[in-house]
Amino acid sequence: MAAVRSGDTAPELVVRSMLHKAGFRFRLHRNDLPGKPDILLPKHRTAILVHGCFWHQHPGCKYADRPTTHEEYWHRKLNRNIERDKKTRRELEAEGWKVIVVWECETRNSELLRERLLKTLRESVKDEVTNDKTR
Numbered sequence: 001m002a003a004v005r006s007g008d009t010a011p012e013l014v015v016r017s018m019l020h021k022a023g024f025r026f027r028l029h030r031n032d033l034p035g036k037p038d039i040l041l042p043k044h045r046t047a048i049l050v051h052g053c054f055w056h057q058h059p060g061c062k063y064a065d066r067p068t069t070h071e072e073y074w075h076r077k078l079n080r081n082i083e084r085d086k087k088t089r090r091e092l093e094a095e096g097w098k099v100i101v102v103w104e105c106e107t108r109n110s111e112l113l114r115e116r117l118l119k120t121l122r123e124s125v126k127d128e129v130t131n132d133k134t135r
Helices: 010-021 071-094 104-108 110-134
Strands: 039-041 046-051 098-103
Touching: 010 039, 010 046, 010 104, 010 110, 046 071, 046 104, 046 110, 071 098, 098 104, 098 110, 104 110
Parallel strands: 046 098
Antiparallel strands: 039 046
């Protein structure tokens, strides 16, 4: 498990490259925020969490199968990850951040992922403009 990377993973690099090409500027792994989010778009108050399907147990994903050996160990470990993810999301949202979760398997179809991210971020920009007008 020492070989498991926590940052600069291949899925994370795909998302960062996509955002950069679309003209978004971002910050990485701010450790003063809950969960140390993978990617932050401060201008849009958006945190992007890039989750590995296995480690974060993507529901219904073929890459999220639990090991059949040492089941008790893996059950505890993976369930702790799931609970930590929920807590991180709650805390970020409580601090006013919009949270987007990108799953590792989604990075395999870059066009669909790009459409989803850009749509979500455009909606965020519209919300910001609407909120500014009502102030």
